[in-house]
Amino acid sequence: MSKIKKAINYMDLRKVRFWVQILFFVFFIYGGYLAIDLGNEMPIFSCGYNRENGGGCYFLGLQHQLARPWDRLFGMAGIGVLTGFLTFLVWFIVFNKAWCGYACPLGTLQDWITSLRKMLKIPYSSYTLEQYKFLKTIKYVFLFIVIVFPLLLGLGLLNSEWRGAFCDMCPGRLIVPLFTLDFSQWYIDFSSKTTLFLTAFGMSFTALFFVGSFIKKRFFCFFCPMSAMHYIFSDWAVLKLKKDGDKCTKCGDCYNVCDMQIKDIADDVKSKNILRDDCIFCMKCVAACPEDDALHVDILSMKVFSSTKGGFTKRMEFSKDEK
Numbered sequence: 032m033s034k035i036k037k038a039i040n041y042m043d044l045r046k047v048r049f050w051v052q053i054l055f056f057v058f059f060i061y062g063g064y065l066a067i068d069l070g071n072e073m074p075i076f077s078c079g080y081n082r083e084n085g086g087g088c089y090f091l092g093l094q095h096q097l098a099r100p101w102d103r104l105f106g107m108a109g110i111g112v113l114t115g116f117l118t119f120l121v122w123f124i125v126f127n128k129a130w131c132g133y134a135c136p137l138g139t140l141q142d143w144i145t146s147l148r149k150m151l152k153i154p155y156s157s158y159t160l161e162q163y164k165f166l167k168t169i170k171y172v173f174l175f176i177v178i179v180f181p182l183l184l185g186l187g188l189l190n191s192e193w194r195g196a197f198c199d200m201c202p203g204r205l206i207v208p209l210f211t212l213d214f215s216q217w218y219i220d221f222s223s224k225t226t227l228f229l230t231a232f233g234m235s236f237t238a239l240f241f242v243g244s245f246i247k248k249r250f251f252c253f254f255c256p257m258s259a260m261h262y263i264f265s266d267w268a269v270l271k272l273k274k275d276g277d278k279c280t281k282c283g284d285c286y287n288v289c290d291m292q293i294k295d296i297a298d299d300v301k302s303k304n305i306l307r308d309d310c311i312f313c314m315k316c317v318a319a320c321p322e323d324d325a326l327h328v329d330i331l332s333m334k335v336f337s338s339t340k341g342g343f344t345k346r347m348e349f350s351k352d353e354k
């Protein structure tokens with residue numbers, strides 16, 4: 032094993048991830064202060080309602096673009112929609128769902144809430160298999176709202192109050208601007224029954240975000256339509272989470288560390304591509320696996336981070352040192 036490869040396979044992933052998340056958090060929340068602007072096609076919840084962000088969530092612009100009258104949407108205006116979509120796709124294809132595990136401010140915030148819960152020694156909750164199966168479908172309902180509602184508006188079947196309906200309901204709109212001391216999104220709009228419903232939903236969902244994240248790891252990510260959107264295109268991504276079933280002993284260590292309760296990561300010994308729709312590509316499963324090459328992260332079929340017996344033992348020592 033080359034020295035670089037060994038250093039990567041033996042790294043303390045928790046520390047690396049902690050610092051990468053901080054870096055991205057600062058970049059996406061405060062990037063605007065440094066005149067950084069990666070555009071509004073980010074495959075994460077870096078909310079565009081935060082005016083200082085270094086790059087905004089794709090869904091804000093997408094909903095407004097899709098709400099155009101159909102004669103314009105399928106005419107010249109369609110070029111803008113297509114360009115926005117291709118930009119989103121390029122970002123996503125490079126990093127796959129690692130955007131969730133390492134870059135999304137709303138994902139990072141949930142991890143910090145989990146750390147606080149651990150410090151307070153409060154036990155966490157898990158879903159039963161039935162709850163899990165039901166809850167994971169909700170993100171597809173939200174994705175439907177993101178894409179189909181604006182299209183219905185463009186057809187004249189919904190009124191303009193439904194433009195950006197998901198953003199009105201999204202906790203990101205209320206939470207992300209808070210980090211730049213912007214409370215302007217904290218309101219309930221009483222101007223009509225629709226706006227009242229959508230903004231009251233947003234407030235309630237935000238309260239649920241904080242309470243839920245405190246007892247369930249990555250509580251909101253189970254419902255996130257961006258995660259559903261990612262999954263549709265994840266086969267095209269360059270970065271892949273792979274499994275070699277022949278090397279797996281089904282010990283379950285990977286499942287035990289998985290914040291998203293993905294059972295297939297331990298049980299499925301047939302699939303090579305083991306990324307599932309709820310995966311946040313945190314790579315904790317790879318770090319926790321004690322078998323050489325049973326799990327690995329590939330870039331264009333080249334292994335860049337693999338499970339190894341040595342790496343597993345080293346990481347056990349790191350966690351003992353911290354106790």
Ligand code: SF4
Pocket residue numbers: 074075076130131132135136137138139251252253255256257258311
């Ligand atoms: S699934 Fe979680 S981490 Fe990924 S975009 Fe949604 S909120 Fe962010």
Ligand code: SF4
Pocket residue numbers: 278279280281282283284285286296297298319320321322325326338
């Ligand atoms: S930790 Fe490794 S060996 Fe154990 S179930 Fe997961 S993939 Fe298989």
Ligand code: SF4
Pocket residue numbers: 272285288289290291292293296309310311312313314315316317
């Ligand atoms: S399957 Fe692995 S990479 Fe995906 S969320 Fe679970 S631990 Fe993280």
